Amino acid sequence: EVQLLESGGGLVQPGGSLRLSCAASGFTFSNYAMTWVRQAPGKGLEWVSGISVSGGSTYNADSVKGRFTISRDNSKNTLSLQMNSLRAEDTAVYYCAKPGVSGSYNPAPFYWGQGTPVTVSS
Amino acid sequence: NFMLTQPHSVSESPGKTVTLSCTGIGGSIASNYVQWYQQRPGSAPTTVIYEDNQRPSGVPDRFSGSIDRSSNSASLIISGLRTEDEAVYYCQSSDSGNRGVFGGGTKLTVL
Numbered sequence: 001e002v003q004l005l006e007s008g009g010g011l012v013q014p015g016g017s018l019r020l021s022c023a024a025s026g027f028t029f030s031n032y033a034m035t036w037v038r039q040a041p042g043k044g045l046e047w048v049s050g051i052s053v054s055g056g057s058t059y060n061a062d063s064v065k066g067r068f069t070i071s072r073d074n075s076k077n078t079l080s081l082q083m084n085s086l087r088a089e090d091t092a093v094y095y096c097a098k099p100g101v102s103g104s105y106n107p108a109p110f111y112w113g114q115g116t117p118v119t120v121s122s
Numbered sequence: 123n124f125m126l127t128q129p130h131s132v133s134e135s136p137g138k139t140v141t142l143s144c145t146g147i148g149g150s151i152a153s154n155y156v157q158w159y160q161q162r163p164g165s166a167p168t169t170v171i172y173e174d175n176q177r178p179s180g181v182p183d184r185f186s187g188s189i190d191r192s193s194n195s196a197s198l199i200i201s202g203l204r205t206e207d208e209a210v211y212y213c214q215s216s217d218s219g220n221r222g223v224f225g226g227g228t229k230l231t232v233l
Contacts, residue, residue: 035222037222037224044210044212044224044225044226044227045159045161045167045212045214045224045227046224047214047221047222047223047224050220050221050222059219059220059221060221061221095166095167100169100172100173100178105220107216107220107221107222108155108157108172108214108215108216108222109157109159109167109169109214109222110157110169110172110178111169112166112167112168112169113166114166115166
């Protein structure tokens with residue numbers, strides 16, 4: 001059974017940093033691209049970042065470019081999102097997601113974690 | 123930039139068929155696969171359609187997806203509506219830069 005368990009969310013001040021993690025199990029992590037998707041309170045889904053199977057290619061939404069960095073450790077089956085220069089508008093639940101098919105890169109979520117909340121406020 | 127637009131809300135009666143639309147703006151809807159997600163209040167999204175018209179195991183065949191190149195839109199069709207289908211539905215595809223794009227979501231009310 002595919003399991004994606006996010007952690008690392010919490011309250012952070014504007015301008016601060018936070019590192020989210022996603023522990024993956026139930027599938028061969030190194031065979032799948034991965035993505036982060038977020039959802040602000042009462043709002044829709046927003047695609048944030050994607051990473052290829054090797055980690056050599058990353059993609060970011062314009063709203064987080066230069067501030068967020070997606071990475072992965074295939075030896076530990078872990079996906080990460082380093083978030084710097086956080087703003088109030090980054091407040092959201094952050095979901096880790098896996099595509100349905102293996103391959104070098106696929107930005108389409110299929111399986112979703114339960115999410116970890118991030119609040120940026122003073 | 124490629125965007126996806128969805129109607130904000132749709133209402134229909136139990137047992138009826140509803141079609142939720144997703145229109146591509148600034149690019150062809152057929153350039154990349156479209157996915158559809160269902161999200162109930164307080165829960166993470168789940169996939170109901172992937173690769174335009176494929177249904178994950180466990181999703182009832184009341185759910186189907188299609189692409190219309192002439193209108194540059196994708197559709198999620200739900201037949202035999204049930205109260206448990208009440209949720210927000212999001213379409214998703216990709217832009218030319220390999221980044222994901224979501225529509226704004228359609229709140230489906232079954233009453």
